[in-house]
Amino acid sequence: MTQHWEDIKNADVIMIIGSNTAENHPMGFKWITEAMNNPNRGVNGHKGAILINVDPRFTRSSSKAHIYARMRSGTDIAFIGGIINYALENKLYNEKYVRECTNALFKVDPNFKTATDLDGVFSGLTGGYVDPVIGALVNAKYDKSTWAYQKDAEGRPILADSLDDPECVFGLLRKHFSRYTIDKVCAITGTDPEVYQKICETYCATHPDEKSGTIMYAMGTTQHTYGTQNIRAYAILQLLMGNIGVAGGGINALRGQDNVQGSTDMCILQHILPGYLICPTDKHTDLSTYIEKTGGVSSGRGADLDPVHDYTVRGVEHVDPKSARWWGTYKGTINTSRYIVSLLKAWWPTVDHNTSYQYLPKRKSGVDYSMLSIFHDMLKGKIKGFICDGENPAVSDPDSLAVRAALEKLDWMVCIDPFETETAAFWKRPGVSPQNIKTEVYLLPCAVAYEKEGSKSNSSRWAQWLFKAGDPPGEALDDLEIITRLGLKLKELYSAGGRCPEPITMLNWPYFNYAGERADAVKVAKEVNGYYLDGSGNPGKLVKSFTKLANDGSTCSGNWLYCNQFVEEEDLDSFEKAHPEIFYCGIGNRMARRYPIDVGNGGFDETQGYKNIGLHSYWSWCWPVNRRIIYNRASTYQSDCLEKGKLAGDPLAPDKFVIRWNETKGTWEGDVPDGGWKPGAYYPFIMLAEGHAHIFGPGRADGPFPEHYEPIESPVDNLMGSYRVNPIVHRYEGSLYAKYGGKYKIVATTYRLTEHWHTGAMSRNLPWSCELQPEPFVEMSEELAAEKGINNGDYVIVSSARGSIKLKACVTKRFKPFNINGTRVHQVGIIWHWGYQGLSTGPSGNVLVPHIGDANTRIQESKAFLVDIKKA
């Protein structure tokens, strides 16, 4: 989240889209309840925040909404694009915010063409082919050279004088979304136009300074072949409304489990290193090239990264003195250099960082290493070994039959899990003979969350420290212990020689003494924070903030974003020094702070003017440097506005301000400011080269603006343009997809239940959970059931191009057929928690889901595909 859970209570309008918050985040829902019951929230005279819910199905969340809109799976960009168009046409955007905080006025290369000009694509489309099964262009890419600002002789972006200038970003935005009229949008989404109009009016009422709207989303947004663009659509809408950086605003990803945010921040994904540093490719031949290319002057992020994950921000070489460019060069130093060098020194402290850079594995430029690609290669026999730690791809990954077949090709696999999952047991699953499978499988029993000490980072970015409640049973160990022992054993073996041993043998592993002591999470946390190394003058002392991390090898830090989470006693702030009791363990471990009273940074409280917006600044610690609402400089006036009696640094919304400038004290008060510089000193979006938020976002692979495409498997044509699917999507050779216009005509999506969790590895082993929801089912409308002769509770066969499953039908009023431009389209939803292991077994929904993913991230498209259904 850009915000945090409690901040939801500050919203005047809450839109839940691509999420079923009541179902999957019931505890978080209480903040929505609080906003709805607060008479000071709301718009258009309504007392209490207004809850809007957009979903193909009427859910537990819909039951609490003021406005519910039915929307066909996979049409979010049309839906949000229509609200954007409505805001633009009716002038319901926050003009001051748009002009000062976004790149709306920046002029764009006149050779850039929007999807309105080119009937569904942008300038620079090249390559690809029309796939005979999918029936549309795929595997294409963009030459992004026209996706660039106009620049003057010094390389400075040229700004238009007026938002009406057709060459500026704003003018192009208008042109691009001009096709997204209410009628066109509702023909695509199947939403009732009157309800849709009401949503547009309600949501756009958050554009004034004193109002804010928040968007809460999850997998319904991300798991599409254009999932990244779905989120970009929210970003654009929120920027038009002036809802970023303010209380009750933001773009809020609801994370799926208690520490997935933590694992995301540690960047165990193919393209990033801890702290969202770019994972180097074979083009980054040495450390200085890596630093220049991924964090240098010519970038906000690197200007020359491989096309698979291209973070290019083109042509912003000019260094505007008012742009902090935190991901670039700040005050003469490339920040990335501090972070990557400190990371290298954390891992290999006794090795010069230029040398240890060579120890880092490099991706091959242009090659994708996502889970989709891994399983694709595994099925071809290219992968020999697999360590599967706390993951159950045999149930969670798309095209489950292909996943399970792929596992058979491995020589060996290690599963680390508290229960024997479907993945661990793939070799004896129903329908196969173990004697035909050569894979050697090791199952290492491990602890569950309550049997481990350490921090967990939630959706709010709060890294809360937790003790263990007990030891794991039998031989089970916690994951830290398992990885530590594995690492030390590898060090021992490589010390006898081998191919390229130094990256392993020179690794620092100080967390325990191999002669029997258990690995210590506190030691890991301190290294993640970072400390000064020998020869630095302060050896062993914790670094107090990432601004102090050095690029000369004198500091180490396992993750620069988490620097500041653990400090020496002398570096505590004045509030902490006055209240040492707030640390429930280990003074200095900020993650273990538990001060229950709502105060801001430094103990800023009501008596000083704090409006109790729920910052809870001394409850645990969040990144970065305990800033609870990020981009918060955008919540203030950027310059003096004397007509309104406002000065730079005054909050836009005084009744729920996040930060405000105190002229007498010469400091900000409220939350930790997004850069402590004086008002007006720097543009508010400090991570980007321009310092201005991207309405025009050239960094994505498939467009600087979101464009509606149909899912790969869809029963209808694309009404918005001539390219039916996202042309940048990667179609995996050999994977099975439904033929366009073929026998699979029913739209399907997958989702979860409150009563179970994810692949059911834990919850389907708990009798109480199994009592609450004993079996998987497919939800369908009464109309579809009547057509097929299906009664509520009957067994049905659901089939797709990849396989079929037999499960019970839940015939419900909560699904209704869609009218898509005159065509009746049915949609169903499949509960996917089940598999062949555990106390409660059943078929896996992902058997049906296609092996294809988002054009930027390759996250699987589980939320919109095609099936057929018949009575069993």
Next chain:
Amino acid sequence: MKANKIMMFIDTSKCIGCKACQVACKQWHKLEAEKTVFTGSYQNPPDLSGKNLTVVKFKEVETDDKDKGNLKFLFFKDQCRHCDKPRCKEACPEGVEIDAETGAVIFNEKARPENCRIPLEEACPYNVPRLNEQGRYVKCDFCYDRFKSSAKGIIKRNGKPTTACELTCPTGAIVTGTVKEIIKLAQERLELVKNDGHPNASIYTDYSAGHVIWLLTESPEKYGLPK
């Protein structure tokens, strides 16, 4: 008469049907799971039983409100109403007691069919009491033991004791308090909810019948409830 006792208010306009209350109740009362099957509803177990003292009932109801999708997904946490004049006590005087501190209606060890004039499921207008495996009638006991001043190690909220379901409910849909506090809260909530898109909202059954009242967003008939 009821002035010093405790009431419970269940606000279905806040309920999200998560069933945490069902599980918290089982945990506090140390009740095992039942084997269930999917019959076409989220409701599970399907009914109150010897192992389930509270069950959330699910109902889909069509409405005229287009803004809300012409549909309501109603959640009703069914349980004992802790009546002022409990019919179960009339049918089984030795087996049913009124707790002095809370006013809750409690079944004791003598609540067995052999001590009852008629089966308690029939005596109760709401069909709440159930037999457990030991041949004894059981039902919600208002967690009366959590309210005892002698209770030790009980987690409280803001210094106040709570029922297990109240403590766990994520949206605050379950609230206990004095009669005065609860009636005031119920009246305020009814007013707000009626004016915020639920004109047919009602208090069920009414303020005076027992210790447990619900705010319904529709008429009791729509929920399938006996009057």
